[in-house]
Every structure is written in structure tokens, then in C-alpha cells.
Amino acid sequence: MSSRSLPIALIFVSFLGITQCARILGVFPFPVKSHYILGNALMRGLAEAGHDVTMISPFEDTGTLSRGTYSNIVLTGFSERYEEILKHFDLLNDPRRPISAQIMFQHIQLMTSNATLGHPNVIPFLNSGEKFDAVIVEQFVNEAVKVFAYHFQAPLILFCSVGPNNWINSAVGNPSPLSYIPYLMDYPIIKSFTHRVVNTLIYIAYQLMNYFYVFPKNEDILRYHFADPPNFYELYHNASLALLNSHGSISQAVPLVPTMKEIGGFHVKPPKKLPKDLQDYLDNAKDGVVYFSLGSSLRSKDLPLKKLEALLRSFGKLKQKVLWKWEEDILPGQPANVKLGKWFPQQDILAHPNVILFVTQGGLLSNTESVYHGVPMLVIPVYGDQHHNARLAMKYEYSLTLPYKDPEFSEEKISYLLNELLHNPKYSENVKRISRLFHDRPLSPMEEAVYWVEYVIRHKGALHLRVAGVDLPWYRYFLLDVILFLAVTAVLSIFLLYLGLRYSFVRRRQSQNEKMKKN
Template identity: 30%
Template sequence: MFKNPEKILAFTIVLAILLNPILVTEGSHILGIFNYYAYSHFKVFYPLLRRLAEEGHQVTVVTHIKALDKIKPHNYTELLLTGGLTTNVVTFKDIFPRRSLFNIFKDADYMHHEGLSHCELLYKSGHVDTILKSHEQQPFDLVITEYMNSDCQLGIPYLLQVPVVGLSSCVLMPYHFDRIALPDFPSYVQSKLVGFPEELNCYERLLNFLQTKLVNYIYRYRTHSDDRKVINKYLNVDFDIEDYAKRSTSLILVNQHYTLHGNKPLTSQLIEIGGIHIDERALNAKLPDEIEKFLENVPAEGVLFFSWGSMVRSSSMPSEKVQTIVKVLERQPFNIIWKWETDEVPTKSKKFLFVKWAPQLSLICHPKVKLFWGHGGLLGTTENIYCGKPLIITPLYGDQSVNAYAVQNRGVGSILFFDDINEKSLETTLKEVRRESYAENAAVLSHLFRNRDMKPLDRAVWWVEHLLQENGKIAHKLLQTKAVKLNWFVYYSLDSVSIILIGLALFIFIVRAILRRLCGLFKGGKQSGKVKTK
């Protein structure tokens, strides 16, 4: 029929498409809104956005951070925000490692002001007009956004009239439980803002309860009030954000897994995607030459990898702490790879390699890396659980305390608070985590973390596409729970308990009244039956 091979190939492709209608399904139009600046957070979200684009969906993303691939997917459109740093923004003056009630409220206040500034950046960017014009030409089907320290971005899906999928890069904030009527039991479910050993004692339960409820109320009445003002200022609409969040949220995808954070109450609206950012292809990537060369000549005891993430400059640590750490590590039988951000390094010892950047996952998983010293950031902690290495954690802020205690509670690592770092404490901690039991526990936890029914990225994509299918609106409606409409008194069945207690009290009162009456009659009968004698 065709003499030209190119025409034959084209005809074959067209015929295959016509015979297989599955291949020509039209992608949906998804809007991602990520106005929080943290690079580490976006590393959790980007794999989902990238995969959705690769699956044929048109994905438009408002973000501070460019696509993390050298070549971004064809269907991936960026609307970049400016005005905020994304790395090395936390100084050692900003850290709140000890989770007292005062520090928790201080942390919450910081996040409130931070969220408010990001709201202003979002609405001043001009991207909202671009989104609305695009929606008129080709309507969006779904909004995916981060649930963190503000809800001002919900003004956009409110105008678009589309459902929302929330993403959390850490365990849920206290004020997001009510959004999907997720059971919240401060008696054993630790909040993101705390961090305690298991099981909680009386004081820890009280602190967990107080901060959970108080932070929730402050967010609802303070943050939502400011969010509402921002939305009204820029979009000229006014609505109850709390109520809308409950009605519009189809799902929350949360970066947690039971192996690290324990068995917690789940509903069909909360999907665990712990480890979604872990790309196993990175394990086969070649390490930088200087790291490869350093690893070739390490002793049998291997290497300690020391990194406190992208938000903290470990090179800005007070010099006395640095010198203490160097002095102790120089006496150890292993070598050290240390993430350090400046050219000036604290020691010239050949036991140390200072790097400004390292491929964290592939380095932690390297067989010659025996220990990891992190700050309890969930990405590094999760990668370490995946690789199965013992670790030291020095929590500095945010959710790092709860992650640190999760590690310590599972016997795979030990906490060393920043203020407690001295020669003796560091020597003791290093000796502790090098015990054989830590390596054994880490290997078991790694196996459990990896061995799942579905990879976290596949799970996240499935649930998003479940909402985008032909019957997605019905799925959204069915996922909604009537519990979100109940006030706390009814939600905890206190109305029923009150009726039972009142009924029981009334029954006891009546029984006592009857018994008193019978006793009175009995006494009266005995007295009237007596015969008077002289």
C-alpha cells in the first residue's frame, strides 16, 4: 500500500491508536498552588506533579521553586513566585528544639507571620489573573495545594469551584484534623509541634492536649481571620474559610508511614505517602568524584555522614560547638563526610571531607556509610529509614523533635540536643548508636518501610486520578464525611453521654425517693402497732 517506510510507520501508529482507545484518553487540567517557600517541602510534592504531567494531565504550578529535573515534563507549566529564599534560611538563633508550651506558641506565631507574608507574595504576583484567564479558556478540574501554615490560597479554588487535594510534607498540623474529621487523641497521638518518648506520661499528655487544642483555636480564629482579609482584599470575595476547607477537601496526602510515626487513626480521606520523594533510580547514580575517592580509602569502621539539611547552614554554628564536634570526631575510628557551606573548613584532617552538596539518598545508602547525623528533618530521616542506618538526631525546629523521638522510640537512633553537645555527651552518643542492636533494628525497620502493597507515588497518583475520572464528582461527594458538620460536643457523643448520665441520676433520685417513702411508711407502721404499757 505504502512504498515509503515512514508512511507505513505513521499508518501503523494511527491504526494502533484507533484500535486502542485507552491511549487517547484526554488528560485533566490540574492547578498546583505552593506558596510556602521551603525547598524541602517541594521535594515531597514535585514527584506527584511530575508523574501527573507524564501521565498526560496538564499541570500548572504556582511555586517558588523551579522543576527539580533538568528537563521538565512537557505538560508542566510553572508560575514562579519571587521574594523568598528557599535554602539556608534558619539560623541557630531561630531554633526551638525544646518543646515547652511557650516555645510551641512562639513557633506557631512565627509560622503565622510567615504564612501571611507568603499570602501577600501569592496575590501580588499577578499569577491569579493568569489562572482565572486560563480557567475561562480551559477549566481546571482540580487544585492540589500544600496544607501548612495558611489557607489564603483557598480563595482560588473557591472562585474556580473545583475540589481540593491537600498535601502535607510532614505529619498533620493540629488544625488539619477537623478538616476531614480525623480522630485526634492527644492521649497517644503526638502533634507535629511536640516530641516525647512513648508512652506519654501525665505531664506529656497534658502538654500535648493543651497545645493541640489551643493552637487549633488560635489558627482558626487568628490565621483564618487574616487569610479572610487577604482574600477579600485581592479577590473581593468573603467566605467562611474553615467551612469551605471542609466542603472542598477531597483528600489529604500526608508524608508519613506507620513504621516511623506509629499506628494512627486513618480515614478514607487521609492517604499515607511516606517516602514519596525517594527515587530509587538515584541509588544507581554516580557519586561526585571527590566523594568516590574519599570512600575508597576509608577504614573498616566506615563513614559518618553529617548533614543538617537545606534550611540550616551548619557552617554558621557557634565556633565552640564546631570545635567540640571536630575534637570528638577526630578521636573516632571512622571517617566523616560533613555538609559544610563555606570554603573555610574547621579542620584539615584527612579524616574529614567537607562538601557543599551531596546526593543524600545514595550517600546514606552507600555500604561504607555506617552512621548518619541529621537534624530530624523528615526527608533525611525517611531516607535514613529506607537505607537502614543507625543515626544521631539533633532536632532544631518544627517537626524535628517528633521525628527524633520516633527514631529513638524505635531503637534505631539517639537524640543529642544542640544545647547538650559537649565532648562527654557526644562521645557517649556515638558509643551508644554504634551498638549492634541499633544496626539490627535499622535493618528490620528498613525492610518494613520498603515492603508495601503499593509504592507511595503510585498510591498518590491513583487517588488523584480517582477524583479526575468520569465519576470523580461523585467520588468527592462520597468521600466527604458528615462528621465535619458536627460540633465537638456532638462529635464526641457527649450529648448521648449527658442524656445517659442525666437519666441515670434521675433513676437513682427516683429510687432513693421511693425507698425513703417506703422506709417512712415502714417506720410509721411499726410505731402505730406498738401497745402502750405502764
Template identity: 35%
Template sequence: MSLVSCADGRKWQRFWQCIFLLTGVITQCQGANILSVMSVPSKSHMVFLSPLLHELAQRGHNLTVISPFPQSPPVKNIRDIKLNVTMDSFRKERNMSLFEMGEVNPFILLLFSSTIGSSMCKNAISTPEVQDLITSNNQKFDLLIAGVFTECFLGLAHKHNASIIQQIPNTLAFVMGDAVGNPAAYAYIPDIMLDIPVNMNFLQRTLNSMYGLLVELLRFFVYVPNQQEIMVSYSKNIDNLPSVEKLFKSSSLVLINNHESIGLSRPLTPNTIQVGGMHIKPAKDLPKDLKTILDNSKEGVIFFSLGTNVQASEMPNDKFIAFMKAFSKLKQEVLWKWDQDTMVGKPNNVHLGKWFPQNDILGTGSVQQSCRNCSMTSPSSLWSAPSSGLSMCCGTVVQHTCAVQHWTSTGGSWHCLMLQPPLQSARWYQCCSASLWFAGAAEGMLHQKSVPSQRKNGDDVNALRPQGTAY
């Protein structure tokens, strides 16, 4: 029945039908007020989240985004509240580079993460604009999208009776999965911070379980009380605040940057959604200078990036020399994400850049190898490499190594080379000690015959999703 027929109809029996129809049309036009909070000053975290925020804004919802990275250029329907914090400030606080952190005992690193997490949340919630938002009674939110280390903001969800979505820009840690009741499968899922293989023996399972228990105890007795204290101190106008833990476990949904085709098999509740590849877009045309390099490289290109947080110039000298020697022996051109203007002793086949359009480079099909950190926010995590390609694990998060091992064991075309055999360590600094071994391994991978794969070359993880899937 059309609106015209309702308007023209004179029969009273159609009256309620018209009312119901108009009510349905009106409710379909309503948008939600959404608050998104990200306290970690890591650009890659925003790269992962931005497509979701932009899509929500495009669909007519009003978003307020608290983060260190405002939208550039500004996006319609998104209001940014910028946090004045950078990764440099936390580098100074910990007084060590990320390379040096790789050598820290994971038990010590656990204590550090608890402290730094509370510091990040306190820095965010104490920002004057954020305080104005908390004390204001003129703003109503229907949904809170909370990132890692943002538990002190959960009081806002209580104030506005808003639903809570937890978004995790990496693979799922056990403590984060607890938000919606995911089981902590210590017996067969290695903790993301431990350097242990996928197929754990009894001692490794015991260590994994002990470490998981320690994480739970530290969270319960140290981290959560700290977050509770911060929430109460900076949310004084919110009455009857529940505990942080109660609010955390009232989360409706958890979004994780993972995908079943490259991750480990693990039990997940129905409201834990894997959205790995959400940030991957179709490749665009490259800038002229990069296009020239790729077009003129007869042997292909190697793309080398340590991500947005690791400053490559802080690399220990022996590891830097190892890379230099290795790259100088290769026939391929190398695109190296380098944070300085110059590099001493740079080989002729190495091209430096403080920033590269990584998604567009990987989408050209000209990249023979993607040498990167193991962050799941990297486009190379989900762009399929050619069957002769190589992905080098360079991070301290072992879960990504496990994912690559799983991917290769099930017929995938990723190869994780530990560059200092037989240590089999996933930490990048142990990966890169033997430059000649690296050069030989890389050459071998580049020139080997095609590796059988469950995917066709050129397929990416995003393309394997059911068409029309919306997040």
C-alpha cells in the same frame, strides 16, 4: 471488537457498540488541569512534592505550580509561578536563628507559627502573577494540591469546582488531619511540638490534651479568621465564597510524608494516605571527588546534614566545638553540609560541601552513620542504614524521635542517641553538649555487632511497598 470491524461493519446493530468504544478511547486520552500551591520557602518541601508533580506531568496532565522553587530544568507540562520569598526573609522577621527557636517555649512557638503561616499565605497570594491567575476566566482547574499554610488559596477550588488534596511534607499534625475527619488521639499520640515520650504518663497525657485544645482554639479564633480575611481580600472576583474552614473540610484526600513501618500506630481515615519514601530514588553514580572519598575511607563515612533550612554556621559556638571535638576523634571520614566556604579549625577527616547528593550517598551502602535533622523529607529517613548505623535526632519535632523509638522497639536498626543524658530531649542543641560522650557513643555504635532487625540490611522503606503502587 476492534475499530476496524466497526468501520467495516454494515450492520446497524453494531452502531451503538462502535460509539461506546470510541467514547471510551477518547475519554482515556483526557488530561486534567492541576494547580499546586506551596507557600513555605523550604527546599525540602519541594523535594518531597516534586516526584508527584513530575509523574502527573509525565502522564499528560497540565500543572501550574506556585512555589518559591521553579523546576530546574523546566519540565514539560509544568508551568511555574515563582514566589519571591526566601527563608532568609523569615529569619529576619523572627530575628532569631532556628537554633534559638529550639529554646522557645512550645506555647509561644505556637503563636509564632500562626502568625508566620498567615504571612506566608498572604505573601504568596498577593504575587502579581498569582493575582492574574485568580482574576483570569480563561483558566480552568480540576484539582488543587494545597501545601501547609495555603488555606487562603482554597477559594480557587470553589471558583473552579475543583477537588482538594492536602499534602503534608512531614508527619500528620492533629489540626491537619481534621481536613478529612481524622480523630485527635491526644490520649496516646504525642503532639509533634511537645517534648514528651511515646509512652505518656497521666500528667503527660493531660499536658498533651491541653496543648491540643489550645491549638484548636488558636486555629479557630486566630489562624482561620486571618486566612479568611486574606482569602476574601485577594479573591474579590470570586462570588459566594464559603468559609475557609468549610473549604478545608471539603478536602478529598490527605497525603502525608510518613510510613507505617517507622511511624506510630494511629487511626487514619481511608482517604489519608501515607506516601513516605515517595521522593526516594535509586542511587546514581557519585561525582568523582565524592566517590574518591568513599572509596578511600577504610572505616566508612559519616554523613552530617542539618537539612535545607538550618544554617550550620549559625550553630552556637559551644555546640560547634562539641561536634568538632567529637568528629576529630573518629576514624571515619565525615561529609558535613556546611553553608560557608571555609570552617575554622576543621579536622582533617571532615569534608565540607554546601550541597551533597544525599540520596546517592546514602544509597552507596558506605555510610556508617547518618547524622541529620529529623525531617521526614530527608532521604536518610527512609533509606535503611546498616545495622551498625546511627541516626541522630537533631530537630525540634518530637514526633520523629517517637518514630525512631518505635522503630527501634520493634526490632529496627535505627538508634536515636540523645547526646546529653539524662535529659532525654529531642532538641538537637541539647543533644550535642558532651562531645566526648558523643564520640564514645558513636564509636560504640559503629563497632558493635549486628543488631537484629525485622528488615534485611539494604532494604529501604520504599522497597517494602506493594509493587506497582501508584500515588
């Protein structure tokens, strides 16, 4: 059998195990477009594999399918609420107040979970009596919505939009040594003793916040919406599978338990023909094109004036053309070599051979698409996983970084970084090498996602994949009871040895004194 026919044969074998299409529910309530893009790509992929898919999210998909069925339950009002959240963006990204920012983020997620379960479009669905073969939930500090799997008596599959991290590791019992794995995604790669100390303290602080605030609040949400809610900790550790939006070629190599499967890149589609104006613009760029987009969480039009002017002057000095995702009709001071667009087909643009640099905020979608198409990056990380992604990209030398909060965010710094990336061939060579690693897999990422979802359905939850660690209380998981026992035993042994030696010494002295008296 040829290597090219192997994936097709494996998919055919996987289909043999399911004689009828499965009914699969996806729950992706976080009102951010990038999260929806991933969730929608996964659910559409399952539908295209012949399954009957229902997706709960703040957005609606009206596209057509060649196979399967896809229906939406839209969380109306969520997107508008997120617009209000964006007004507090500075607080969410304030490095001087990390605890306040995290508490606010947790509060937002708790509100999202509560609003999802109480949404007028969801309540009738919960009471509909429908049956599902699997429930896929995005793992994003939204533990209460895992109740959908319990309610519909279906295996729970978790999807993690940012790859392995503390949220997903804890849920499936995946080891995450603090000695070399950052607990928070925006913490530096662990290199020093100080890093390890701070990483451990962060871990302890967040575990305390989870057990004394986040988890009890999720329990309250369950009790409010359900007359007979499940045990929260059984629900929390109930996952049969965890699909990870990551791949070892672009992320830190870490342990993965059998329930965790990497499918990073599953959302990337073959490039489509561009609109004529864009196609002509890119085709005629003899010196190449720099593509600039800050994604959906931070909009270019909201950039502070000083940063905006620095970018304008830096781009204006380039001989390359620049495509800029700009959310308004006019950009004051727009250089002649800059073309604006409120929206661009990013994947199709990055696939064009004349695009030679991507200036991005460094979200995992953008990072993945850039590596997939072999385009080096200038990363302007803002918050969350973006800092971690930027560090890894710099480590593998296919990117340079200018943090959004960097006090040296200036025309001079931007121009230096742009010129280095555009004229030093090592960045392009490295990203093409990483791209080859990213593509070298036995199955495509979407084929692997479909296979494992079907595997869990075929094997009624695939409980044999679960590690025993998920059923252990935290003190047993970390061997704290054993460590305490050994410590107490060691102290008692030393104390008894001390008493024995002291008694022996005293007896010897007494014996010597008696001999002296007799003499």
C-alpha cells in the same frame, strides 16, 4: 500474573480511565527548601505520568521532562523573607516559650498565605480563566490558600509533608485519640497519665487558638482578596484526598480515614553516579564514611561555637572519614578526616555502601532517605517533627538522639553516641530490617500518589471517600451533646430517686409516729 507485573498492570488500568492528560495545579508556598523538594517531586511525578502541571512555589524548576508538561509560578521574594525569619530561630525553638513560639509560627503562616494570594505573579493567574482538574495544596496551617480549589472549581487534594498530624486530621475528620497520639509533633510518645492530661490541655489550648485566632484571620484574608469568598468552614473541610508523607514502618501506627493515603518515600529516586571526587572519596573509605548534614532549616555555619568545637573534636577522633555539609569555604579547626561541601547529593551519598552513619537533624526527608538506604542515624533534633521522628527512630532502635538544646551537648557525649552507633551492630541490623518493611508495598510510593490523584479526577472528587465526621460541628463529633444529655439525665434520675426515697422515708416515719400515738 507475576508479582512484578502487577504494579504495571494496575498503572495501565488507571491510565485507561483518563483518555486525556489532566491539568493539575500545585500550591506549595512555604519558603523552605525541604517542603519544596517534596512538592516538586510530587508535581514532577504527576507530569512524568503525562499530565499538564502548574506549580506555585517560592522556587523555580527548570529541569526537563520525558512526558507531560510542567510550568512554574514563582513567588519571588519569599526565600529572602525566610532568611529574615531564620534570624528569629531561637524564639521559634525556645521550649520556655511554647505559646509565643506557636503564635509566631502561626503569624508567619498567615503572612505567607496572604502574600501568596496577593503576589503580583499570582493575581493575573487567578484572573486568567484557566481550568484545572485538581488542585493540590500543602496542608501547613495555610487554610486560606485552599481557595485556589474553590476558585478553579476543582477537587481539593491535600498534601501533608510530615504525615498524619493535628492539622490534617482535623481537616479530613480523622480520629486522633489523645490517649495515645501526641497532639503536637514535638510532644513525647504518650505513656503516662500525666502525658494524657498535658496532651488534652494542649489540644484544648490549640483548638481555642484555632477558633478564636487562626481561623478568623484566614477568613479575613479570604474577604480581603475575594469579593465573594466561600464559607471558610466548608473550604476547610473540602478535601477529596489527603496524601501523607509517611509510612507505617517508620511512623506511629494511627487510624486513617479512606481519604488519607500514605506515600512516604515518593521523593526518593534511584541513585545516580556521584561526581568523581565524591565517588573516589567514598570508594576509598576502607573504614566507612559518616555523613553529617543539618538540612536546610539549620545551617552548620550557624552552630554556636561550643557545639561546633564539640563536633569537630569528636569527628577528629574517628578512624572513619566524615562528609560535612558546611555552607562556607573554610572550617576553622577542620580535622584531616573531614571533607567539606556546601551541597551534597544526599540521596546518592546515602545509597553508597561505604556510608555507615548519618548525623542529621532528623527531618522527615532525611529520616525517610536513611531508612530507604538502610543507614543508621545520630539525630540532633531541633524543632517541630524532628523530636517526634527521633523518638520513633530510637523506639525502633536504629538511631540514637542528642537534642540540640541538650545541656550535655559535649565532646564526650557525642563521642560516646558515635562509638555506640558505629560499633554496635544492632543499629545497622535494625535499620536494614525496617528498610525491608519500608520497601515491601504493592505499588511504589509515586505510583500510588499518581493513582489516587487520577482516581479523584476520574470520579469527580470521589466524595464517597469522605467520612461523615467532617460535616459535624465539634460538639456533635465528640458527642458532647450526648454526654451532656446523659449527665443531666443521670443527675435528674439520682435527684428524683433521692426525692422518692426521702418521701418514702418521711411517710414511713409519719406512719410510725401515728401508730405510737394511737398506742
